[in-house]
Amino acid sequence: MQIKDEGALTFPGKLKGDPNKRPRAKYCRFQRDHEHDTTNCYDLKQQIEALIKQGKLQRFVSKERTDPPQEQAPRRENEHPRPPIxxxxxxxxxxxAVRSSKKARKTYLRMVHSVQLTGSVPKMPRIDNPIIEFSEDDxxxxxxxxxxxxxxxxxxxxxxxxxxxxxxxxxxxxxxxxxxxxxxxxxxxxxxxxxxxxxxxxxxxxxxxxxxxxxxxxxxxxxxxxxxxxxxxxxxxxxxxxxxxxxxxxxxxxxxxxxxxxxxxxxxxxxxxxxxxxxxxxxxxxxxxxxxxxxxxxxxxx
Known part of the structure; x- marks a missing residue:
């Protein structure tokens, strides 16, 4: 919460509901109330995201921002998609608990190794306005x-x-x-x-x-x-x-x-x-x- 001294944050009012029913083990320094931790505060995250997009808080981004970026970098042409987790x-x-797939990881590693050996991914021809049809074979x-x-x-x-x-x-x-x-x-x-x-x-x-x-x-x-x-x-x-x-x-x-x-x-x-x-x-x-x-x-x- 070093950014609180920057003067850019808008602190919200008191939370609605009965304060006696909220978990006392969690405290949000932004909401200044017991309901969730500061790191899990949705309103705080939204304001920080907006300030970063405005070009503010740049000196905090590299060392304090722990959330992954909302927008992923565009995939290069013909690059194989990242496998599901x-x-x-x-x-x-x-x-x-969601089990991680060892088979998926091994398949992905083999694919990466193959790309590294060849140095490129085979080109795929682009097709504009393909005809969609069904047949008995389907x-x-x-x-x-x-x-x-x-x-x-x-x-x-x-x-x-x-x-x-x-x-x-x-x-x-x-x-x-x-x-x-x-x-x-x-x-x-x-x-x-x-x-x-x-x-x-x-x-x-x-x-x-x-x-x-x-x-x-x-x-x-x-x-x-x-x-x-x-x-x-x-x-x-x-x-x-x-x-x-x-x-x-x-x-x-x-x-x-x-x-x-x-x-x-x-x-x-x-x-x-x-x-x-x-x-x-x-x-x-x-x-x-x-x-x-x-x-x-x-x-x-x-």
């Missing part, structure tokens, strides 16, 4: 007959996110709170929103907030990376996330429920994202079990 496969309660891998939902895996942030439902009928992109917790993102980073969602069992659900994350779809180099704003929702679901029309439109994506596939244009041709029939069936069974449990609770409460 973990996988989120199933929805579980609470914060769970459906041959599927188990027929079926009526499965389109459930895919995406890289969201630094994680491989499995059990992601692609829903053309959804006007928003949803990230369920248990998956959000597994990503180890501070809840204070959520942007508040008071707009309710309708469609969860006919009830209104108020999101916990909004969060913008980088989403990558497809296999390199026919892949696409976009910033997606998710609404974080705390309610029961067999899915980790829902990709709706906003993202599908930004990808210029074409979906086919018959082929259980998404296709989208990239700089190097048409990218593909295949649905997982096993995951779709597992989610369907899990949702039926949740419905049975909900009905059982309603009967007991009557």
């Amino acid at each position: 973990g996988d989120i496969r199933m929805i579980v309660g609470g914060i769970t 459906a041959r891998r599927l188990h027929h007959l079926y009526d499965d939902a389109l459930v895919v895996s995406l890289q969201i942030g630094d994680y491989n996110m499995h059990r992601v439902l692609v829903d053309n009928g959804s006007s928003v992109d949803i990230l369920y709170y248990p998956a959000f917790q597994q990503m180890r993102i501070d809840r204070e980073r959520l942007t508040p929103t008071n707009v309710p969602l309708v469609g969860f069992g006919g009830m209104k659900v108020f999101p916990l907030g909004a969060m913008t994350l980088s989403v990558t779809a497809g296999d390199y180099p026919q892949q696409i990376t976009k910033e997606v704003t998710f609404l974080v929702v705390d309610c029961s679901s067999a899915y980790n996330a829902i990709i709706g029309r906003p993202t599908l439109n930004s990808w210029k994506a074409v979906t086919s429920t018959y082929h259980l596939m998404i296709k989208f244009p990239t700089e190097y041709g048409v990218g593909e994202l295949r649905g997982n029939q096993i995951a779709a069936k597992e989610c369907y069974i899990a949702m039926l079990k949740m419905e049975d449990q909900q009905q059982a609770r309603c009967i007991r409460e009557q």
